[in-house]
Amino acid sequence: MKKLINSVDTFIIEQLEGMALAYPDLLRISLEPKYIVRADAPVAGKVAVVSGGGSGHEPLHGGFVGPGMLDGACPGEVFTSPTPDQMLACGLEVNSGAGVLLIIKNYTGDVLSFETAAELLYGEGAPVRTVLVDDDVAVKNSLYTAGRRGVGGAVIVEKIAGGAAEAGYDLAQVAELAQRVSINSRSMGMALTSCTTPAAGKPTFELGENEIEIGIGIHGEPGQRRIPITDADALTTLLTDEILNDGAYTRTVRSFDPDVGDWIEQSLTSAPFQPGDRVIALVNSMGGTPVAELYTVYRKLAEICRARNIAIVRNLVGAYITSLEMQGFSITLTRVDDEILRFWDAPVHTPALRW
Amino acid sequence: MKKLINSVDTFIIEQLEGMALAYPDLLRISLEPKYIVRADAPVAGKVAVVSGGGSGHEPLHGGFVGPGMLDGACPGEVFTSPTPDQMLACGLEVNSGAGVLLIIKNYTGDVLSFETAAELLYGEGAPVRTVLVDDDVAVKNSLYTAGRRGVGGAVIVEKIAGGAAEAGYDLAQVAELAQRVSINSRSMGMALTSCTTPAAGKPTFELGENEIEIGIGIHGEPGQRRIPITDADALTTLLTDEILNDGAYTRTVRSFDPDVGDWIEQSLTSAPFQPGDRVIALVNSMGGTPVAELYTVYRKLAEICRARNIAIVRNLVGAYITSLEMQGFSITLTRVDDEILRFWDAPVHTPALRW
Amino acid sequence: MMITTATIETWLQRVAAVLDENKSYLTELDAAIGDADHGVNIARGFGAVVQKLAAQPGQPLGALFKSAGMTLMSTVGGASGMLYGNFFLKAATVAGDRTALDAADLLAVLEAGRDGVIQRGRAEVGDKTMVDVWTPALAALRAALEAGLPIAVALEKCASAAEEGMAATIPMLARKGRASYLGERSIGHQDPGATSSYLILRALADAVADEHKDV
Amino acid sequence: MMITTATIETWLQRVAAVLDENKSYLTELDAAIGDADHGVNIARGFGAVVQKLAAQPGQPLGALFKSAGMTLMSTVGGASGMLYGNFFLKAATVAGDRTALDAADLLAVLEAGRDGVIQRGRAEVGDKTMVDVWTPALAALRAALEAGLPIAVALEKCASAAEEGMAATIPMLARKGRASYLGERSIGHQDPGATSSYLILRALADAVADEHKDV
Numbered sequence A, B: 001m002k003k004l005i006n007s008v009d010t011f012i013i014e015q016l017e018g019m020a021l022a023y024p025d026l027l028r029i030s031l032e033p034k035y036i037v038r039a040d041a042p043v044a045g046k047v048a049v050v051s052g053g054g055s056g057h058e059p060l061h062g063g064f065v066g067p068g069m070l071d072g073a074c075p076g077e078v079f080t081s082p083t084p085d086q087m088l089a090c091g092l093e094v095n096s097g098a099g100v101l102l103i104i105k106n107y108t109g110d111v112l113s114f115e116t117a118a119e120l121l122y123g124e125g126a127p128v129r130t131v132l133v134d135d136d137v138a139v140k141n142s143l144y145t146a147g148r149r150g151v152g153g154a155v156i157v158e159k160i161a162g163g164a165a166e167a168g169y170d171l172a173q174v175a176e177l178a179q180r181v182s183i184n185s186r187s188m189g190m191a192l193t194s195c196t197t198p199a200a201g202k203p204t205f206e207l208g209e210n211e212i213e214i215g216i217g218i219h220g221e222p223g224q225r226r227i228p229i230t231d232a233d234a235l236t237t238l239l240t241d242e243i244l245n246d247g248a249y250t251r252t253v254r255s256f257d258p259d260v261g262d263w264i265e266q267s268l269t270s271a272p273f274q275p276g277d278r279v280i281a282l283v284n285s286m287g288g289t290p291v292a293e294l295y296t297v298y299r300k301l302a303e304i305c306r307a308r309n310i311a312i313v314r315n316l317v318g319a320y321i322t323s324l325e326m327q328g329f330s331i332t333l334t335r336v337d338d339e340i341l342r343f344w345d346a347p348v349h350t351p352a353l354r355w
Numbered sequence C, D: 001m002m003i004t005t006a007t008i009e010t011w012l013q014r015v016a017a018v019l020d021e022n023k024s025y026l027t028e029l030d031a032a033i034g035d036a037d038h039g040v041n042i043a044r045g046f047g048a049v050v051q052k053l054a055a056q057p058g059q060p061l062g063a064l065f066k067s068a069g070m071t072l073m074s075t076v077g078g079a080s081g082m083l084y085g086n087f088f089l090k091a092a093t094v095a096g097d098r099t100a101l102d103a104a105d106l107l108a109v110l111e112a113g114r115d116g117v118i119q120r121g122r123a124e125v126g127d128k129t130m131v132d133v134w135t136p137a138l139a140a141l142r143a144a145l146e147a148g149l150p151i152a153v154a155l156e157k158c159a160s161a162a163e164e165g166m167a168a169t170i171p172m173l174a175r176k177g178r179a180s181y182l183g184e185r186s187i188g189h190q191d192p193g194a195t196s197s198y199l200i201l202r203a204l205a206d207a208v209a210d211e212h213k214d215v
């Protein structure tokens, strides 16, 4: 295993220490428990937006903390959901009184931890709401699985929620908008190579010289299927078609309602993409794929969307939600309206996203 | 070879097409000959800053085209210097009459091509100056070698030159400032893994499971020496010490002087770093190393600089000058003064650098 | 025979040791159908539990289980951390301020824990999760106790049923947790959480058997 | 015997073919002490040269060489592209509007090209570059012609000297170009540019020898 770390036990802490040193004006970092908050948190009168998830997906989520995006982020161990005590401490620190929105990627561990944290935060008197991100079309149904995974859509949801919170939306409004962005997002990813978790010290899965994995998540889990390697256009077409041809997707989402002080269940349906849709396109590196290769993907994606009369009105090309040093890419498309677009364009100042 | 490309013959063109589609408001791209210019070029009254070099170092240089940085960039074949015809066409297109500064990384091929291009541009009536970037301390002398290579310092030089040009500096002033930034920059890099050029289809060099290469350039060239793998702190210390302990470095630099219409030679000396110096620190991924690992490096770098009373006043942590998908990192330190710092902080809007 | 605080502490120490020994094995199982972190995470978690307990020996069982549950929740991460954490929190509410458990108490404590897992995770038998161990194992324990067998023998039967439950996950198609994303590809692999659950119940049987021997 | 435009065209076609055949070999040599692009780049460049010439056959030699030089400069990239480009541009100025070269003309043309390489690249014999081929090879050619040997024979001696010059780069420590960064580590490897230069001179000898045979 070749990595720039000092030891398997200390590297997450050391990465956080490095971040703290690199962004003293932007971030404040707690190591015990681990969380990252805006240097100026809590921001008076503003809804706080908090997310979190396993480490190994950087810049997600810590790299998105700062004005215009997240107020706080909780990193877990590598590919392991963070724990409720982190979320509780982080949430309390960023809550200005206007409440906390928890953005949760749909993985059993994340969901269970955030659910517990929501209850704890509420118990401490913080208004709290939750929004679920479950955009990975590689997972086909929710009746016989844990539901779709949260992947690239999280980046878009965090940006829009952060923008709305900065603009003065109240907790219910930010939550409603964030959930709307989430159900209008669809993603799919693929791996050219495996990643290696520091603890395991060897690749999570073995891929032959000419094999690739389609429909992967972001934790080095095996994907939907393994196929012989093909070219960038074919891969882009494969992933884009899965996204664009994905039908209506209905699932039951639990979210915390601070007005009733309990969980409510809602059936939410993602409508398929249609000609005339306007979208934000994220072409994302899994970590080890350099940005130049992503442009070849973007080229084909733009061509397919044009042919289908889907207008890419904004794009983001780079490494935003990764699986350590894995090579591969994912595509996320989010259907937008003017309100969403306004908050996408709103200023943001974080380590990884800035405009 | 696992890469997101379609074919060895078309991938550079396709990457450029992808960039053009991704940044229509920011960039204008010519495919024959290949170059990338600001969408609003030429900018009336402004000195144009142009650079270029082999492909495979993305985002360098094309990702740095835009307001506040480069007016134009010429990408060569992978790891191969671009050709004078590209530079000529690009230079003519961005020249508003205020002249063109060519930023040249010190490699024989780049130097010879840019020298020819400078003569051609001058022949076409464009005021032209050149600045050489030669910051790689892994190369020890210039008497018995082609001189130090241009590496990470190029990113800093391009940002400062772009800022000064935007602020209305004239050609001689931008050139003088850029050369000052260049001689105040020192870099050193290392590789954990080799890269694979698409044309070769296999790794450029073979490294054992426990071997790493110290003092590499940015073209997959073998480095200064090969050592057994060690931890991030030791590697960071090794590279930082080489940079901070590097003595005065004197070399003869040829630069084009449009007032005399010919090349002039100057002896330039880089002073060693000293306690009390203020620096910009770039911790750079060679392409395949994810950003999280770079924070561990930054942590140790900050510690060493603090102990030596060298103040890191700005930093940049990410993949800015790469060697395809190579894993590894480089460190660049640039000594700054208030003028340089002002132009570092000046707004920039490019695909890869924006604030 | 009563199960004392000391026996419970021994049990948890054995769990920590056996999970640490099986760390790579569990992580490999998780690599096949999950995300390759199960062994590392629960070994870390139970290690922390044991450290915490060592600092405060001889607590009433409710406090002991609560401490274990909170520690697991804050150190493991992932699905299993929350589920095992919940297991002990629910066990704690039944154990209360008792310092020893008779057979019926033990069964009630374990069943409360299992119900906590099911309540949080909403998995059913057949979903290829740790529930496929806990449900048949505690059914076997209940049956053995109801048949009047001594605790040590009943726990041995419980561990055997756990082992069968674990093996039974191999041909299953996962419906919950990370493995469910694999669909058909999850078939043929043993569930990592079921495996750690078996090891936990095996350790309980061993701890009590040892105690019994000494008596 | 005169070297006609047709022979020069044949030479360049042979060069394009032989460089294409040796593309991987040259790139491997460059991988060892450079950046693994030499073969690919000059094969592409001479391929382009030949295409250009095919479109405009029978030009005067000055125009032909100029076209070759400009094409190399705009298609090869890298040090060798500029150096070979300069070689032909300088050769062009000597060739002028001639359509055939006698032995003395040929020598003058090649020497002008070599001087162009040295002028641009400022390398000396012993620096481990293509100059280590051109200088001894053209010295051998000059000596052979001065000794009154026929062109074909003299070019054979030239190619042999080129081959020796190429082999002589192996033990050298590089002082110019990318290989110079390696210091001691450059020792023991054959210089890629010297190798392509040998192949170019070898192709010249072969082209003229074939021509000679036909006569």
Ligand SMILES: Nc1ncnc2c1ncn2[C@@H]1O[C@H](COP(=O)(O)OP(=O)(O)O)[C@@H](O)[C@H]1O
Residues within 6 Å of the ligand: A079, A080, A081, A107, A108, A109, A110, C030, C034, C035, C037, C038, C041, C077, C078, C079, C080, C081, C083, C117, C120, C121, C122, C123, C128, C129, C130, C131, C176, C177, C178, C191, C192, C193, C194
């Ligand atoms: N909903 C659930 N109910 C019960 N057990 C579950 C559930 N989801 C996952 N598990 C168990 O958790 C195990 C995985 O644990 P672990 O790897 O630590 O968590 P993660 O999947 O978050 O990485 C699975 O093998 C399974 O036994």
Ligand SMILES: Nc1ncnc2c1ncn2[C@@H]1O[C@H](COP(=O)(O)OP(=O)(O)O)[C@@H](O)[C@H]1O
Residues within 6 Å of the ligand: B079, B080, B081, B107, B108, B109, B110, D030, D034, D035, D037, D038, D041, D077, D078, D079, D080, D081, D083, D117, D120, D121, D122, D123, D128, D129, D130, D131, D176, D177, D178, D191, D192, D193, D194
């Ligand atoms: N200054 C120089 N003078 C003469 N030849 C040189 C010089 N620098 C490099 N070369 C030749 O160029 C060859 C490398 O060519 P190539 O790989 O195409 O260029 P690059 O080094 O730019 O990748 C070297 O093997 C050497 O023979």
Ligand SMILES: [Mg+2]
Residues within 6 Å of the ligand: A079, A080, A081, A109, C035, C037, C078, C079
């Ligand atoms: Mg996990």
Ligand SMILES: [Mg+2]
Residues within 6 Å of the ligand: B079, B080, B081, B109, D035, D037, D078, D079
């Ligand atoms: Mg090159």
Ligand SMILES: [Mg+2]
Residues within 6 Å of the ligand: C030, C034, C035, C036, C037, C038, C078, C178
């Ligand atoms: Mg797991």
Ligand SMILES: [Mg+2]
Residues within 6 Å of the ligand: D030, D034, D035, D036, D037, D038, D078, D178
């Ligand atoms: Mg080369």
